[in-house]
């Protein structure tokens with residue numbers, strides 16, 4: 001198989017890097033290499049806008065001289081460049097300080113089994129075919145309604161990558177993965193109100209993408225429903241985070257229990273282990289070995305084996321999210337989370353989206369968030385929002401130009417319900433989430 | 444000519460690429476229906492150092508180089524890139540890309556070396572402006588002095604980074620232009636703790652200069668002092684009010700308001716496509732007559748400045764809004780051609796691996812007539828937003844949002860107490876029409892801005908004098 005040959009060639013390069021580091025006096029080293037190829041096409045108003053051929057590669061190395069560390073990276077994979085990159089890393093390690101926590105992972109934690117997680121499905125699609133698919137998608141959006149007046153276009157992307165990771169403890173592994181997506185963004189106009197929204201589908205296997213026509217239709221529907229949005233008066237009310245943005249709440253939670261923020265004491269969940277962070281019905285776990293999923297991987301970015309594990313059971317925080325370094329700083333063991341969490345999942349509840357609207361009764365459905373107003377240190381949360389005002393479980397009118405604010409610590413504790421309308425497109429899998437009460441600021 | 448020769452030495456000579464090869468590839472790209480084409484070579488060396496917990500914790504060095512090849516036919520663009528700067532790779536890329544136009548005969552191209560008229564920054568490698576030990580000493584000095592400032596300081600994190608980038612761009616008319624761009628940045632963030640309450644503060648700066656910039660005027664130490672001051676203010680901050688109120692924006696970095704609320708909506712691509720809330724509004728009033736806003740890539744040494752943009756066009760000082768009237772958009776070559784205007788030198792790309800787009804450089808509002816104290820004094824009840832963390836805009840609906848990192852209540856014309864977690868939200872085309880006072884104190888930011896658009900990040904600058912806006916929504920928790 002040609003792919004496997006290429007993986008082996010890249011593994012050789014990584015081994016050379018590690019050997020070269022040893023040659024130059026490093027006591028330990030870790031190296032990674034990635035190579036990606038892809039095609040992106042975009043169309044707008046029924047015609048081709050761009051055809052992009054992607055081809056990129058890069059390697060990086062971290063060397064240790066005892067407890068001192070240096071890193072270097074390059075896009076040039078030639079033998080000469082490898083030597084220079086290693087010596088750049090070694091030269092940096094002469095100036096960094098001794099750090100008792102620095103170093104490679106414990107050998108016993110490294111992955112030793114490599115089951116196939118079915119992440120590699122190349123899509124044999126040529127530019128012409130991709131263009132036709134994108135046009136089909138955009139047409140479905142543009143023809144959906146007369147109020148769809150303009151378009152930002154539709155695009156098809158396909159990527160295949162090879163990632164190799166190795167270290168001087170003998171770990172050396174390469175994996176192939178693919179990622180394909182189709183997206184569409186259109187504009188609608190009614191009087192002075194102009195709105196834009198989008199929809200996308202993404203998968204490792206092109207056969208699992210949503211149909212182009214469906215993506216286009218959803219983009220159109222999402223755009224149309226925003227027309228003639230109004231602001232709200234300032235108030236407090238319950239807030240329903242729709243599934244496609246609910247993952248953001250969980251990402252903030254993950255940020256707060258991540259080793260880097262914990263050892264720097266910049267988290268609103270310091271020392272929260274074994275305490276009630278969510279209401280009792282909440283169960284949050286990681287599924288890194290899920291077959292075919294976007295976040296799946298057998299090992300983390302340091303080669304440490306990943307495991308299916310609980311972060312929260314009965315609403316109680318059971319484990320942090322740690323890399324080797326942050327774990328050592330905290331006197332704990334790596335949880336296989338260098339590079340983040342993988343397929344983080346919150347257990348869906350029994351209610352579907354309509355059920356959640358009924359439970360919300362009167363309040364705000366949020367479908368879009370803007371800006372960076374999340375402070376992980378204090379938990380202070382204040383973001384721009386758009387969505388819909390809901391009364392008696394029925395959507396009344398679109399809402400925009402408001403902010404929603406609260407403190408994450410209380411928001412997480414005050415989750416009322418999690419829906420079963422799970423959005424599977426990202427690395428965090430959540431249904432819509434209903435929060436008991438937040439502050440809305442508007443006109 | 445000097446810069447062009449240096450750039451050729453850095454990129455083309457090691458790859459064995461001659462002028463004749465570039466002429467060849469360009470000829471290959473320019474089939475009959477291709478309106479424009481370019482070949483963009485880039486080589487970038489960067490490094491970063493991090494000091495944390497009182498030790499030099501991390502250092503890294505990075506080399507990125509590659510070439511991007513583009514052909515444009517009408518509104519269609521074909522693009523390919525590679526990290527390998529090699530003739531066969533370039534020829535393959537050119538063959539892939541020219542498929543965007545109809546097939547035809549290769550064209551004949553003769554290269555003309557563009558003369559750099561002006562240069563707004565030094566060409567020397569900033570990574571070499573201090574020895575490694577001197578860089579470490581600088582970090583240590585800032586760390587030590589910052590920690591001495593207050594007993595409530597728990598942690599100090601300092602980063603120092605530099606980039607030395609060389610670009611060469613050949614266009615369809617045969618011009619070959621080059622630029623050598625230094626960029627340095629330093630940041631200090633601190634965590635303070637008092638009675639169990641933790642807060643942070645952060646300050647940084649830099650520009651198209653070298654590391655001596657942080658030694659000169661003790662700027663590095665100044666960042667530390669400012670970070671501590673902000674963190675201590677945050678210790679006192681109470682919940683922000685919520686609702687519509689008068690807001691006074693401080694000078695300098697709060698100019699991010701202009702960048703988000705106005706700037707993005709005035710980029711040529713959105714306006715050509717009619718997707719911006721500002722589309723088709725040139726000549727109309729979009730701000731109070733106190734407001735004149737420019738995008739200026741020509742300020743010496745600024746983070747957002749460029750001698751030429753990434754399409755080889757010299758940057759300009761472009762008037763966007765003059766006395767409240769919308770004057771024009773920021774353009775790259777593609778959108779300028781399709782809109783029948785000239786490029787304003789705003790064609791920028793993150794790297795050879797991305798297509799250029801109209802992007803901002805340094806965007807700021809010119810000074811006005813009012814004394815800043817007088818502006819505060821005029822407010823009965825409102826918010827004074829002195830510093831911001833960042834923002835975002837929806838260019839179609841015009842809605843923007845940004846988060847204050849340092850803000851105070853104004854009561855009876857006086858700044859009273861600090862508040863936290865204030866987010867401002869508004870509508871781009873409206874917000875500047877509510878500007879009722881503009882200060883005399885125009886200031887540009889310290890050199891920390893990065894702008895993201897369609898996944899591409901580029902360094903930018905912002906600035907403004909103190910401004911008073913009559914009525915903007917403040918999103919706090921205190922209802």
Ligand SMILES: [Zn+2]
Nearest residue numbers: 702707894895
């Ligand atoms: Zn921006």
